[in-house]
Each structure stands twice: as structure tokens, then as C-alpha cells.
Amino acid sequence: MTYGNALHALADPTRRLVMESLRSGPRAVGDIARGMPVSRPAVSQHLKVLKEAGLVTDRAEGTRRVYYIDPNGLAALRAWLDQFWDKALGAFQAETEKSFEKEKPE
Amino acid sequence: MTYGNALHALADPTRRLVMESLRSGPRAVGDIARGMPVSRPAVSQHLKVLKEAGLVTDRAEGTRRVYYIDPNGLAALRAWLDQFWDKALGAFQAETEKSFEKEKPE
DNA sequence: CGTTTCCGTAAGTCATAGCTTACCGTAAGC
DNA sequence: GCTTACGGTAAGCTATGACTTACGGAAACG
Structure with a gap:
């Protein structure tokens, strides 16, 4: 259930900002906090969650x-x-086909 | 920033349960609520967020x-x-190469 | 060694999110 | 038309989570 933790972590906008700032490469904590809308300890806490x-x-x-x-x-x-996508997409397609038959009742 | 909403919505375990229960196909609200650890109104609220x-x-x-x-x-x-993955993976590989050079100092 | 830099953690505050019960509108059934 | 099923919404409670300031410890630096 590690994807649950990932979803929870990425649900927070500030934490996504941290991730974005790391996308270009490694950075130190103070460097990350510089230019963030929150304090440095807050960044530390976010990093712990991430x-x-x-x-x-x-x-x-x-x-x-x-x-x-x-x-x-x-x-x-x-x-x-991906796994979710595959199974769900099939169900959705069956659904759209159903409404498609409505418009083409033959 | 619609992915932000999706992340926030999927961060909740109960909401993921709802999504899982819809993976096999369309269902009515009461049907979804049946077999859930929360009440039907709670399911309604979750469906609204989703x-x-x-x-x-x-x-x-x-x-x-x-x-x-x-x-x-x-x-x-x-x-x-996907977009995040591509850019971040490059940065990570550069990082592992760095520690790799440490072990092979030549 | 004293000092400074860097960062993690503790403690406390405040907002928000998730849940419940209660209520209301709407569509079907008799 | 009255009743019953179904589900969305309001109101209120509680827990959790994101932030702050304050503190402490560890590594560099003089």
C-alpha cells in the first residue's frame, strides 16, 4: 500500500512544490526552503513525509x-x-457503448 | 492544475475504496455504500469530490x-x-552515477 | 575549543476534512 | 395522491495536518 503514502504525500501543494524543486536535481534543505512560501522547519517536515x-x-x-x-x-x-487505468477503461468503454446504442437503436 | 484535484481526491483511503468499487463497472450510490465502512451520506460527499x-x-x-x-x-x-517521471529520472541517474564514481575512483 | 551554519524535532495553534444524524426534494409504486 | 425508495445537502463534532516559534545537536571554521 505504498502508493497510498505517495498519493497522500503528493496531495499537498507545498509538498508538490518541493518535488518540483527537486526535479532539476539534488538540493540542500535550506536551498529548497529558500524561495518557498513556508518556513524551513515546515520544509523539513514535508521532506520527512516525502x-x-x-x-x-x-x-x-x-x-x-x-x-x-x-x-x-x-x-x-x-x-x-496503470493497473487501475486498464481495468477501469474497459468498464468505461462498455458504458459509452451503452449510450451509443441509445442514439443508434438498431 | 486538475491533477492537483485528482491527487487530493485519491489521497483519501475511503475515496480509493469507492474508485475500486467502480472499477468493475457503474453502480448506484446505495449499492456503493453497501459494504463500505462509512454511511451513505459520507459516500455521497466522497462522490462529489471525485x-x-x-x-x-x-x-x-x-x-x-x-x-x-x-x-x-x-x-x-x-x-x-509521466512528465514528472521523465525529468526526474534523468536527475536521479546523474546522482547514482556520482556515487558510482566514488566506488570506482579512476 | 568557541562559534557559526545547517537542520531535525518538540510544543502549541488554527484551519480543514471526514464523519455522523437529521432533513428535504424527487421519482416510482400501489 | 400517498407512500416508499433513493440520494443530495445542512449542521455540528472531532481528529488530523500544516504551520509557527523555540530549542538542541552535529559538523565545519576560525
């Missing part, structure tokens, strides 16, 4: 912590979405 | 409302995820 969801990882670099995107969480989310 | 996120649609059928999955929301989410 890390637990498997969306980011961190690495110590002297006195600073460098965070970067972890593909695992994204992969889990994508796998769930 | 509908606003473009994840479900409904159709009147006599006195009952039949809900079924709307591919639009899922498609938006998937598009965002």
Missing part, C-alpha cells in the same frame, strides 16, 4: 543534507495507476 | 444515480506523472 513515501532520499554532505528524488515512490504510484 | 476532480461521472436512472469512472481525471494524473 521520504517515508519513498518519493525522496537524502544524503549527508558535511553539515548539510542533500535531498533528491527517489524513483521508487513514483514507480509504485505509476504501477497502481 | 466528480469535481474529474474521476467519476454520474447519470440519472429513475430515482437512483449511477456513478462510473471518468477517464479524464486519471488521464490528467497520468500525464503529469
Whole structure:
């Protein structure tokens, strides 16, 4: 149920901002917080959630912590979405066919 | 920013249960609520959120409302995820290469 | 070593989200 | 037409989550 954590983590707009800022590459916490609408501790808390969801990882670099995107969480989310998509699409197509028959009653 | 709504909607476990129950095909509200851990009004509220996120649609059928999955929301989410995946993966690979060079200092 | 930088955590506040019960409109059934 | 099934909405409660300030610890720097 790791995709559940990923969905929960990505549901927050600020956390998505953090992810976006990491999309271009690894960054330190203070660097991420700079230019964010919230305080640095808030960013730390968000990073913790993202890390637990498997969306980011961190690495110590002297006195600073460098965070970067972890593909695992994204992969889990994508796998769930794809699997969902396949089954749901079939059901939806059957539905549109039904309303299609209404307009072409033959 | 419709993927934001989709993420927010799918972040809730009960709402995911609703989506799962619609995966096999269209169902009426009462039918969905039957076998859910929450009350029927709660399901109605969840359906409203899902509908606003473009994840479900409904159709009147006599006195009952039949809900079924709307591919639009899922498609938006998937598009965002794919686009994110591509850019982030490159950054991550550059990162792993960096730690790889550490182990092979030549 | 003292100091400074960087960051995580604790404590507390405030808004929001999810749930319930109660109520109302609407379409079918007799 | 009255009643019954169905489902959306209102009102209210409670828990959780996102933020803040304040504090503490660890690594570099002089």
C-alpha cells in the first residue's frame, strides 16, 4: 500500500512544490526552503513525509543534507495507476457503448 | 492544475475504496455504500469530490444515480506523472552515477 | 575549543476534512 | 395522491495536518 503514502504525500501543494524543486536535481534543505512560501522547519517536515513515501532520499554532505528524488515512490504510484487505468477503461468503454446504442437503436 | 484535484481526491483511503468499487463497472450510490465502512451520506460527499476532480461521472436512472469512472481525471494524473517521471529520472541517474564514481575512483 | 551554519524535532495553534444524524426534494409504486 | 425508495445537502463534532516559534545537536571554521 505504498502508493497510498505517495498519493497522500503528493496531495499537498507545498509538498508538490518541493518535488518540483527537486526535479532539476539534488538540493540542500535550506536551498529548497529558500524561495518557498513556508518556513524551513515546515520544509523539513514535508521532506520527512516525502521520504517515508519513498518519493525522496537524502544524503549527508558535511553539515548539510542533500535531498533528491527517489524513483521508487513514483514507480509504485505509476504501477497502481496503470493497473487501475486498464481495468477501469474497459468498464468505461462498455458504458459509452451503452449510450451509443441509445442514439443508434438498431 | 486538475491533477492537483485528482491527487487530493485519491489521497483519501475511503475515496480509493469507492474508485475500486467502480472499477468493475457503474453502480448506484446505495449499492456503493453497501459494504463500505462509512454511511451513505459520507459516500455521497466522497462522490462529489471525485466528480469535481474529474474521476467519476454520474447519470440519472429513475430515482437512483449511477456513478462510473471518468477517464479524464486519471488521464490528467497520468500525464503529469509521466512528465514528472521523465525529468526526474534523468536527475536521479546523474546522482547514482556520482556515487558510482566514488566506488570506482579512476 | 568557541562559534557559526545547517537542520531535525518538540510544543502549541488554527484551519480543514471526514464523519455522523437529521432533513428535504424527487421519482416510482400501489 | 400517498407512500416508499433513493440520494443530495445542512449542521455540528472531532481528529488530523500544516504551520509557527523555540530549542538542541552535529559538523565545519576560525
